[in-house]
Amino acid sequence: MSYEREITLSAAIREAYVEEMRRDERVFMLGISIQAGTYPQTKNLVDEFGVRRIVDTPLAETGMVGCAMGAAQEGLRPILDFMYAGFSYYAGSEVFLQAGQYHFLHGSQHSLPMVMVGSCGLGRHVGNEHATLPYGTTIHHPGIKACMPSTPYDAKGLMKAAIRDDNPVFFLWHINLMMHKGLVPDDDYIVPLGLADVKRAGSDITVLASGLQVHHALKVAEKLKDQISVEVVDARSFEPFDRDTLLKSIAKTTRLVIVDEDFERCGFAAEVSTQMMEHGYDLLDAPVKRVCHPNLPIPGGYMDTYTMPTPERIEDAIRDVCHWGKS
Amino acid sequence: MSLTTEQMRVLHRNLFRAVTLDKMMMRLIRVGKLVGFYHEGGIALAPGVAAGTFLQQHDIMWPHYRAHGIAHLISKGIDIKRFIAEHMGREDGCCKGRSSFHPSFPKDHVFGYSGNIGANFPMSVGYGFAAKYKQSGQVVMNCSGDGSYGEGRCHEAMLMAANWKLPIIFWCEANGMAQHSNIGDLFPGPDISSLAAGYGIPASIVDGQDLFACAEEALRAIEHTRLGHGPIFIECKTLRAQEHGVGHVNFEGPKPRDPKLMEEWKETRDPLKLASARLLQEKVLTQDDIDRMEAEVAQEAEDIEAFCEASPKALPSIAEMQAAVYAA
Numbered sequence: 001m002s003y004e005r006e007i008t009l010s011a012a013i014r015e016a017y018v019e020e021m022r023r024d025e026r027v028f029m030l031g032i033s034i035q036a037g038t039y040p041q042t043k044n045l046v047d048e049f050g051v052r053r054i055v056d057t058p059l060a061e062t063g064m065v066g067c068a069m070g071a072a073q074e075g076l077r078p079i080l081d082f083m084y085a086g087f088s089y090y091a092g093s094e095v096f097l098q099a100g101q102y103h104f105l106h107g108s109q110h111s112l113p114m115v116m117v118g119s120c121g122l123g124r125h126v127g128n129e130h131a132t133l134p135y136g137t138t139i140h141h142p143g144i145k146a147c148m149p150s151t152p153y154d155a156k157g158l159m160k161a162a163i164r165d166d167n168p169v170f171f172l173w174h175i176n177l178m179m180h181k182g183l184v185p186d187d188d189y190i191v192p193l194g195l196a197d198v199k200r201a202g203s204d205i206t207v208l209a210s211g212l213q214v215h216h217a218l219k220v221a222e223k224l225k226d227q228i229s230v231e232v233v234d235a236r237s238f239e240p241f242d243r244d245t246l247l248k249s250i251a252k253t254t255r256l257v258i259v260d261e262d263f264e265r266c267g268f269a270a271e272v273s274t275q276m277m278e279h280g281y282d283l284l285d286a287p288v289k290r291v292c293h294p295n296l297p298i299p300g301g302y303m304d305t306y307t308m309p310t311p312e313r314i315e316d317a318i319r320d321v322c323h324w325g326k327s
Numbered sequence: 328m329s330l331t332t333e334q335m336r337v338l339h340r341n342l343f344r345a346v347t348l349d350k351m352m353m354r355l356i357r358v359g360k361l362v363g364f365y366h367e368g369g370i371a372l373a374p375g376v377a378a379g380t381f382l383q384q385h386d387i388m389w390p391h392y393r394a395h396g397i398a399h400l401i402s403k404g405i406d407i408k409r410f411i412a413e414h415m416g417r418e419d420g421c422c423k424g425r426s427s428f429h430p431s432f433p434k435d436h437v438f439g440y441s442g443n444i445g446a447n448f449p450m451s452v453g454y455g456f457a458a459k460y461k462q463s464g465q466v467v468m469n470c471s472g473d474g475s476y477g478e479g480r481c482h483e484a485m486l487m488a489a490n491w492k493l494p495i496i497f498w499c500e501a502n503g504m505a506q507h508s509n510i511g512d513l514f515p516g517p518d519i520s521s522l523a524a525g526y527g528i529p530a531s532i533v534d535g536q537d538l539f540a541c542a543e544e545a546l547r548a549i550e551h552t553r554l555g556h557g558p559i560f561i562e563c564k565t566l567r568a569q570e571h572g573v574g575h576v577n578f579e580g581p582k583p584r585d586p587k588l589m590e591e592w593k594e595t596r597d598p599l600k601l602a603s604a605r606l607l608q609e610k611v612l613t614q615d616d617i618d619r620m621e622a623e624v625a626q627e628a629e630d631i632e633a634f635c636e637a638s639p640k641a642l643p644s645i646a647e648m649q650a651a652v653y654a655a
Binding site: 112142145 | 441443448453455456458465484651
């Protein structure tokens with residue numbers, strides 16, 4: 001008999017850490033002030049696992065990433081908490097050129113299992129360094145997986161999958177979902193990397209989104225339900241990306257809007273849009289439309305609430321695509 | 328810490344092999360048989376031999392790129408022919424011919440080096456962290472040149488290694504040059520090892536042309552780290568008697584380097600000549616021993632080249648390569 005509990009996304013990530021660290025002695029965490037718990041998901045972990053496995057590092061991201069890589073090559077399974085995902089850029093060479101490419105370049109002989117975790121996303125008015133969403137940049141570089149949950153269920157399952165994966169995985173979570181609540185079962189489960197999820201079924205148009213933008217899309221779908229039937233697909237994982245689920249969806253709806261909180265230029269939305277051109281052109285009745293952050297630095301102040309994709313912009317895009325060719 | 332005659336023999340033979348293979352690599356690149364580049368070791372091979380000779384198989388080593396780490400690798404007991412095959416882009420290369428110049432011998436705890444100078448520092452922290460976490464008794468031989476200490480990574484690594492008392496040897500093969508610049512123009516102080524003091528890491532300087540002096544320092548550093556005393560810094564002062572890489576200019580800043588000085592170094596400061604002379608003088612070896620070794624090592628080089636030539640060029644399909652990006 002299994003039970004479900006309603007917990008926050010942050011608590012769900014914490015449960016994944018605790019369960020995987022209990023299951024596997026090789027798993028440890030490193031990051032800045034994770035013993036004190038900058039975010040609730042690491043708070044008090046040190047009480048159970050001690051300072052040996054919950055490791056506070058100096059402010060040295062390059063050293064942290066290299067440390068995780070070296071430890072992984074020597075048989076450990078590190079979880080590296082960047083706090084903010086944008087801080088990963090300090091270690092650009094390690095994250096983008098090395099972590100993911102080491103395995104292939106060295107003859108695919110030796111795995112490099114490590115999880116990098118960071119918060120991201122707009123709406124906290126703090127500007128680019130703390131808000132930037134590096135999944136597009138990450139998956140541009142081969143060999144590194146990346147995902148971002150929209151619900152506590154997905155957060156726990158994706159984190160467990162990431163920890164058990166033998167490759168580097170960048171696990172991003174949206175800061176505005178930290179206290180978002182949802183049902184999580186007691187049983188051990190994973191959400192495999194590379195599996196999208198239809199969060200709401202519909203028949204007129206597909207909206208692909210991830211993280212906070214899934215909730216924006218769901219809000220719009222609910223609002224429009226008497227006029228336009230919107231199917232909301234949650235990418236969940238950017239690399240590997242579940243193209244088949246999206247193709248199945250557009251085979252039904254024939255229309256696609258991609259919502260991406262990252263910059264528009266060369267981003268995930270651009271990539272998926274091209275993949276749909278290459279593999280789903282015959283299924284589409286209208287051009288794909290993107291709703292992204294405009295190509296300007298993520299501002300601080302009050303502006304980020306409308307530079308990010310908003311329900312209003314998503315609704316406009318849906319109406320545009322649905323009316324394409326009809327005026 | 329004084330060396331036994333047997334240790335001196337092994338060191339000398341490793342250096343002999345390193346010098347011979349370095350010369351072979353120079354010949355191979357000049358006749359166009361290496362797919363990528365090569366950075367000659369020349370008279371700077373003694374520190375690498377000293378670094379590798381006394382390590383155990385489970386100790387981790389990041390070789391210095393000069394002579395592409397051949398001195399370090401053969402001294403650690405690694406089957407070098409697969410590394411040379413890698414340089415020739417062959418299927419039997421240690422990275423299946425994909426890397427051009429990276430070593431990868433995971434069973435021997437050599438996971439590679441990188442085209443990015445300084446990448447050794449944070450990764451060595453990870454190796455040392457894992458050794459301590461597992462209480463495995465492994466030590467980390469983290470080799471790089473003086474130029475690499477311009478990378479900020481070295482400071483993060485020294486900080487973390489010192490703070491966590493990790494078993495890491497910062498083995499600096501200081502040849503006084505960084506690409507085409509003199510280190511004296513790039514660093515304010517005379518000795519790179521002075522950086523270690525800021526982190527409370529004990530440091531010493533040794534004559535990098537003296538194979539046996541380097542080896543004594545390596546033994547001392549291995550013992551220091553193996554006993555859990557934390558990181559240690561050894562600066563081997565060595566020389567670069569040629570350009571940075573094959574086909575490059577041999578300048579320091581705006582000026583060509585002094586060719587007469589480099590010829591003089593080759594005459595008087597060649598570590599193999601110095602080591603051979605000492606072993607002959609101390610009657611550890613005879614000239615016959617050396618002549619026999621020369622023939623054996625020449626045969627080894629010939630066999631390696633034949634092995635590499637016989638291995639097919641690695642030309643996998645794009646699909647095969649795409650299937651190899653992720654660990655299963």
